[in-house]
Amino acid sequence: MKDRLIIFDTTMRDGEQSPGASMTREEKLRIGRHLERMRVDVIEAGFPAASDGDFESVRAVAQAVKDSTVCGLARANELDVRRCGEAVRPARSPRIHTFLATSPIHMEKKLRMEPSQVVEQAVRAVRWAREYTDNVEFSPEDAGRSDIDFLCRILERVIDAGATTINIPDTVGYTLPEHFGQLIRSLRERIPNSDKVVWSVHCHNDLGLAVANSLSAILAGARQVECTVNGLGERAGNASLEEIVMAVRTRQDVFGCDTNIDTTQIVPASRLVSTITGFPVQPNKAVVGANAFAHEAGIHQDGVLKSRDTYEIMRAEDVGWKTNKLVLGKHSGRNAFKARLQDLGIELASEEALNAAFKRFKDLADRKHEIFDEDLQTLVTEEDNDQLESEHYRLVALTAHSETGEQPFAKVVLAEDGKERHSEAHGSGPVDAAFKAVESVVGSGAELLLYSVNNITSGTDSQGEVTVRLTKGGRIVNGQGADTDIVVASAKAYINALNKLHSKLVRINPQI
Numbered sequence: 001m002k003d004r005l006i007i008f009d010t011t012m013r014d015g016e017q018s019p020g021a022s023m024t025r026e027e028k029l030r031i032g033r034h035l036e037r038m039r040v041d042v043i044e045a046g047f048p049a050a051s052d053g054d055f056e057s058v059r060a061v062a063q064a065v066k067d068s069t070v071c072g073l074a075r076a077n078e079l080d081v082r083r084c085g086e087a088v089r090p091a092r093s094p095r096i097h098t099f100l101a102t103s104p105i106h107m108e109k110k111l112r113m114e115p116s117q118v119v120e121q122a123v124r125a126v127r128w129a130r131e132y133t134d135n136v137e138f139s140p141e142d143a144g145r146s147d148i149d150f151l152c153r154i155l156e157r158v159i160d161a162g163a164t165t166i167n168i169p170d171t172v173g174y175t176l177p178e179h180f181g182q183l184i185r186s187l188r189e190r191i192p193n194s195d196k197v198v199w200s201v202h203c204h205n206d207l208g209l210a211v212a213n214s215l216s217a218i219l220a221g222a223r224q225v226e227c228t229v230n231g232l233g234e235r236a237g238n239a240s241l242e243e244i245v246m247a248v249r250t251r252q253d254v255f256g257c258d259t260n261i262d263t264t265q266i267v268p269a270s271r272l273v274s275t276i277t278g279f280p281v282q283p284n285k286a287v288v289g290a291n292a293f294a295h296e297a298g299i300h301q302d303g304v305l306k307s308r309d310t311y312e313i314m315r316a317e318d319v320g321w322k323t324n325k326l327v328l329g330k331h332s333g334r335n336a337f338k339a340r341l342q343d344l345g346i347e348l349a350s351e352e353a354l355n356a357a358f359k360r361f362k363d364l365a366d367r368k369h370e371i372f373d374e375d376l377q378t379l380v381t382e383e384d385n386d387q388l389e390s391e392h393y394r395l396v397a398l399t400a401h402s403e404t405g406e407q408p409f410a411k412v413v414l415a416e417d418g419k420e421r422h423s424e425a426h427g428s429g430p431v432d433a434a435f436k437a438v439e440s441v442v443g444s445g446a447e448l449l450l451y452s453v454n455n456i457t458s459g460t461d462s463q464g465e466v467t468v469r470l471t472k473g474g475r476i477v478n479g480q481g482a483d484t485d486i487v488v489a490s491a492k493a494y495i496n497a498l499n500k501l502h503s504k505l506v507r508i509n510p511q512i
């Protein structure tokens with residue numbers, strides 16, 4: 001019997017800490033349900049003390065998800081731990097994850113605490129957490145730069161206090177595979193009560209080593225890996241779920257463990273997270289990139305045609321790649337539409353939301369004859385965005401004109417709190433003109449950090465999916481929009497980002 005490797009997904013917590021990747025409650029519910037379908041063992045749904053919205057999102061995921069453990073993050077203080085305990089309480093299997101920094105630099109410069117105070121605070125936090133659940137995880141933040149003797153001292157105490165999982169984070173992505181594996185091995189050997197807990201790792205990708213470090217830790221006995229879909233996360237991101245799962249599955253000859261993941265759900269999960277966050281997946285990304293299974297060189301194509309294992313170590317269909325499936329068209333009815341959403345695990349909050357999404361689908365089907373799963377995912381994300389109470393600006397109409405030798409020009413009609421406003425502008429291209437026209441109404445003064453366009457499916461009739469990243473006053477937001485007309489998609493994305501800036505939602509980052 002092989003050991004089980006526990007997959008702990010933190011897409012909705014650490015992933016959400018990527019600038020601009022914040023998710024609404026509905027989006028978290030959709031991701032949570034998908035992770036459950038993929039048989040992720042533990043879902044870290046957020047940081048309940050960060051904001052009321054985060055608290056509600058974690059609570060909603062805890063209520064909805066039945067087959068996975070639902071976890072919340074809490075700093076090691078009483079308020080955070082109790083807030084987290086309340087948020088995960090409705091879960092069938094709740095977990096509290098509390099953490100405190102242990103590296104000299106963090107203790108001295110950030111916490112301004114003596115090592116002995118850090119030990120006592122960590123022990124107290126674990127005890128508060130145990131009042132809510134017997135499933136408690138403790139992380140010594142910045143363990144990768146902590147002194148091993150101090151780690152042994154604090155971890156022995158938190159295990160005695162009732163922690164059931166010890167997670168070793170390489171918070172700043174500083175460690176190297178051999179050293180990180182050795183760290184895990186030494187901790188397991190040196191801490192007298194180490195056999196009472198599951199050993200976990202949480203690696204960041206600053207040096208591009210998050211997956212390599214995690215795999216090295218598994219070889220040293222770690223039996224939980226914290227990771228995110230598409231490797232989303234703070235700065236350069238976290239270890240990517242799909243790469244960890246497929247490395248362990250593909251190299252069963254090396255790893256003495258396997259996961260419970262339904263790998264056919266991996267590509268749909270990647271697609272869903274990318275659509276919701278607006279973070280595109282690079283084409284050459286392992287496992288989930290568009291080119292991950294494409295063979296270009298003639299010699300490779302020839303080999304694959306003769307026997308696919310000449311150049312393929314995994315099967316595309318095993319990770320959920322399938323040729324775009326035509327699912328619905330112009331004549332499909334409301335029941336077929338609803339059934340397909342259910343197949344995709346998408347539940348809309350009410351009959352009105354379903355009716356609104358169905359109307360959007362019919363409008364799209366008038367312009368685009370073949371509707372694929374990816375179109376439906378995008379359509380529902382757009383519907384969710386529009387349902388947000390914070391929808392202050394709405395695009396009513398857009399005319400864009402571009403002609404060789406003429407300066408492009410756009411006219412927009414925007415509803416601001418229900419009141420229509422008109423404007424027009426010239427620009428270096430039709431998108432630039434449309435943005436200038438919108439900005440002349442809104443006057444946000446926001447700076448554009450990123451503008452990107454991707455086609456959702458293949459073909460020139462595909463919808464373009466646009467991401468716009470704006471910053472103002474230290475906040476960064478991402479807006480998304482999709483349409484078969486990319487100028488319209490761009491204007492929608494821009495307005496979506498402006499609405500997010502307008503909502504003034506304040507969140508704190510757990511590591512602050």
Ligand code: KIV
Pocket residue numbers: 014073099139141142169170171172202204510
């Ligand atoms: O990177 C980190 O240290 C974290 C902890 C909260 C586990 O995200």
Ligand code: ZN
Pocket residue numbers: 014169171202204234
């Ligand atoms: Zn992290």
